[in-house]
Structure formats: structure tokens, C-alpha cells
Amino acid sequence: MGDRQAKDALFDAFGEVAKALGNGRRAELVDVLAQGERHVDELAAEIGQSVANTSFHLRVLANAGLVTTRRDGTRIYYRLASTRVGDLWSALRDVAAAHHEQLDDLAAAYLGDRGRLEQIDRCELMERLAAGDVVVVDVRPAPEFAAGHISGAHSIPIDQLAARIKDLPAGIETVAYCRGPYCAFADEAVLVLRRRGRSARRLVDGFPEWAQANLPVDTAIAS
Amino acid sequence: MGDRQAKDALFDAFGEVAKALGNGRRAELVDVLAQGERHVDELAAEIGQSVANTSFHLRVLANAGLVTTRRDGTRIYYRLASTRVGDLWSALRDVAAAHHEQLDDLAAAYLGDRGRLEQIDRCELMERLAAGDVVVVDVRPAPEFAAGHISGAHSIPIDQLAARIKDLPAGIETVAYCRGPYCAFADEAVLVLRRRGRSARRLVDGFPEWAQANLPVDTAIAS
DNA sequence: ACGCTCCTCAAGTAATGTCTTGAATATAAT
DNA sequence: ATTATATTCAAGACATTACTTGAGGAGCGT
Numbered sequence: 001m002g003d004r005q006a007k008d009a010l011f012d013a014f015g016e017v018a019k020a021l022g023n024g025r026r027a028e029l030v031d032v033l034a035q036g037e038r039h040v041d042e043l044a045a046e047i048g049q050s051v052a053n054t055s056f057h058l059r060v061l062a063n064a065g066l067v068t069t070r071r072d073g074t075r076i077y078y079r080l081a082s083t084r085v086g087d088l089w090s091a092l093r094d095v096a097a098a099h100h101e102q103l104d105d106l107a108a109a110y111l112g113d114r115g116r117l118e119q120i121d122r123c124e125l126m127e128r129l130a131a132g133d134v135v136v137v138d139v140r141p142a143p144e145f146a147a148g149h150i151s152g153a154h155s156i157p158i159d160q161l162a163a164r165i166k167d168l169p170a171g172i173e174t175v176a177y178c179r180g181p182y183c184a185f186a187d188e189a190v191l192v193l194r195r196r197g198r199s200a201r202r203l204v205d206g207f208p209e210w211a212q213a214n215l216p217v218d219t220a221i222a223s
Numbered sequence: 224m225g226d227r228q229a230k231d232a233l234f235d236a237f238g239e240v241a242k243a244l245g246n247g248r249r250a251e252l253v254d255v256l257a258q259g260e261r262h263v264d265e266l267a268a269e270i271g272q273s274v275a276n277t278s279f280h281l282r283v284l285a286n287a288g289l290v291t292t293r294r295d296g297t298r299i300y301y302r303l304a305s306t307r308v309g310d311l312w313s314a315l316r317d318v319a320a321a322h323h324e325q326l327d328d329l330a331a332a333y334l335g336d337r338g339r340l341e342q343i344d345r346c347e348l349m350e351r352l353a354a355g356d357v358v359v360v361d362v363r364p365a366p367e368f369a370a371g372h373i374s375g376a377h378s379i380p381i382d383q384l385a386a387r388i389k390d391l392p393a394g395i396e397t398v399a400y401c402r403g404p405y406c407a408f409a410d411e412a413v414l415v416l417r418r419r420g421r422s423a424r425r426l427v428d429g430f431p432e433w434a435q436a437n438l439p440v441d442t443a444i445a446s
Numbered sequence: 447a448c449g450c451t452c453c454t455c456a457a458g459t460a461a462t463g464t465c466t467t468g469a470a471t472a473t474a475a476t
Numbered sequence: 477a478t479t480a481t482a483t484t485c486a487a488g489a490c491a492t493t494a495c496t497t498g499a500g501g502a503g504c505g506t
Binding site for chain 3: 262263264274275278279282296297298299
Binding site: 022027028066092106112184 | 224225226227229230231232233234235236237238239240241242243244245246247248249250251254271287288289304305307308310311314315316317318319321322323324325326329330332333334335405407408410411
């Protein structure tokens, strides 16, 4: 009990879990999987990598215990091993946002200047939803909406928003949401909506945070 | 906004923070620093590495924003950048414990079989402390006690416990605590105390968790 | 100014990680 | 059975990481 070698081995094991998150592509995978399960093909497209490389990264995550798999026919679906993994991912983002010097610049380079972006927090959205004076749009890809979404939200993936904007009722404020605070989909949705003269804001974070707060969620397929 | 290259760079930055934790020696450093600030010499001894290598690892942690420094004369003290870093470390341990297949074996190899080890949780310890029918012993190294400890605890570093056991009042239960759930000091303390015929248990986790729960803490030097 | 202590930096080596390409496997559909 | 689709595996090029040794810099006390 208490010898150096065993202690090093134990902490190496903790390190292995962190190492699994220690790659940008794997971090992207975890961010996508926090929305719900996906199969390899889709994941490869999401992170812009080859299927072989994506498969390799998924195996690294699986070996670290961060994700598990389910087979359905020829497809293999990956998902986070538990909500704790999502918590770990949130904690990592928090620390990076608080202490990583260049993170603000990198976020601004990806998301653009959010100075004028109108946001709404979970509490207010919940109130407005109850009052019925708001329309909520889920602008994530369809499979993520199918895997789970804010109760009452409409699914319009961001790349279809311009074409389907007429499906949304006018004269009522629209709230767009996506994967989380570092996802650009909702930002872009707000831009598109405002350009068309709609009143629009984005939810400050995304679906995982909403679900984590135990707010109402649906998994059935809605409009 | 939203282009691949910028997104990859952003998630690479998240990955860098995780990568900083993705090494057993750096994980040990974070675990020690969660107890309070220490200087390089001590840290090198704690993780069983050369001073040069320890300095290197500390710089990696500093570059990732996980630790900061303070100079005092010839010494440079390192500390966690904020309590969020401690939260991240806790989340990492939780995930590893829940999902890493070999972690239980590695923990058992380092800590020994805890099957018969009597433990006490924070709530019960708090009650017993208020009732005054328990003696609390901090068995961490002296600098960690000085940096912060459970209010009313006595400091007897584990390597002095056998010699100083007579300083502890007999006929009253003793509770030992240390750095956390994966620290062997308190386990060993319980063994030593029981061998001497004392009634003893260990706190399930350690000082960082106690402090995080906003329970009473002292930093002054006590007995 | 000098030596002392504490810490960081640089160079070098062995090991490991990332991504590509092309082949191999497993299940489903024909 | 055979073919098609989805995923994994293997090999190789290239970059990065971990640790050692020895030199260099910063502050303190004499």
C-alpha cells in the first residue's frame, strides 16, 4: 500500500482519461455526442475527418471509457458513456474559458463578434415558453433533434433555415438554440432571422445544458 | 463565422487544456496543488521526479492556464488557477472511477483492499465535531496543513504518526483525513491507530472536498 | 561582489500520437 | 451465395511528448 509505482500507475490511468479528451478532433466528437448518439459516418462528416480516422478516435474515446457503442444493422452508434462525461466536458470548457489565454480570440474567430448578439437564458426562455409568446427553433442537424430537443421546439437545421423561414409564425419572437455556447449554428440563425425582419435571440447555451438542468425535453419527432 | 479551420483551432484549444491533465505526473501535481500552494522542490519530491522535469510539467500546466505562480524570495510557489480547476479534477476522477475498466484494480493496488476500512462521511463528521466526541487528525505533509485544514484538526503527518500517537487523546474516536479518496495516507493512519488499540475511521474523501462543501476551514497553524 | 539556493532552459534520445492509404471484417439486401 | 454498405484494422510518414543531463538566470545573505 502506498508505493510509488502503484501510485504512478493509478494517476497514469486518470491521465489516460484526460488524454482521450486531449485532442481537438476527439473534443469535437464529445461535443457532438453530448447532443445524442450518432453513427460513425455522420460523426466523420461533423468533424471533417476521414471515416477511418474518426473510427480510430472513437476507439480511443471508447478505450478511455468515455463512449460506448450500440449496433443496429450495419450501423454502429456511439454515445457518451454517461451524463458524467458531459459534466466533465462542461467543466473542461469552463476552465478553458476562464484560464486559457487565447481562447477568447479563438472563439471570436470561429463565432464572430458576439457584442451585439441578443441572448436569452434558460430561466427566461422557460417563462416565455410557459406564457406562449415565443417560438423556439432547434437549428442543429436533424439526427440531433431526433435524439432529444427542448419540448415544443421546431426543427429547422441551419442549412435549411433560409428556405424554410416562412414555416415560422411571424409577429412573435423567435429563439434559436443549438449545441452549446461554442456552437455557431444559433448565432447564424439569429443573423438570418433578423435579416428577414424577425425578432430573434439565441439561447445562451444549448440543448445539453437544458437537459442537464432537468427542463422539459422531448425525443419524439416533431415538425 | 463557422468555418472548419477556426472550429478546429477552437477545439484544439479545449484539447490543450485536457492534454495538460493527460499525463500521470501532471495529474499528481494537480492533486497535490488541490491541497494548496507548494514550491517546486516540494512538488518534485511529492511526485518522485527530478526538479527539472517537475518544472517542465508545471510549465505545461501553467501554459494551459491550470496553475499560476507567485514568487517569494528564491522560491516560486505554484497553485491552481482557481477552484474551477479543482472541479475539473474532481470531474475527471469521477468519470475515470465510473468508466475506466482497470481503475478499480489500479486503485486497489495502490490503496490496498478497502473492504474492511471504516469510513465516515462529511455530514457525520460535522455532527460529531459539533458534539465534540471525535478527534480529527490531518495526516498530510505539514505544508498542506498550513495551507488549509479542517477546523479543529490536529496535524500529524503520516510518517510521524507512529511516534506521536501518544499526543492524541485516548478513549475517543479518531478520524483521519488526507488529500482525497485516492490518497493512501488516511488509510494507513487508520491501520496504525487500530493497531495501537484506538478506535479510528477515515474521512471518505479529503480536504479539498471539505473546503469545496463550504465546511469550516482554518489556515492558521495549530497543534 | 561573491557564493548559495532555487528554479528554468536547452539539447538529445526513446517512445508515443496523428493522419493517410488500402485491405479486412461484419451485417444486410439481392 | 453474392454483392453492397458500414466500420475497423494495419502499415507507414511525420510530428510531438517525456525524461535526462548539464548549463544559465534570479534573488538572498555575507
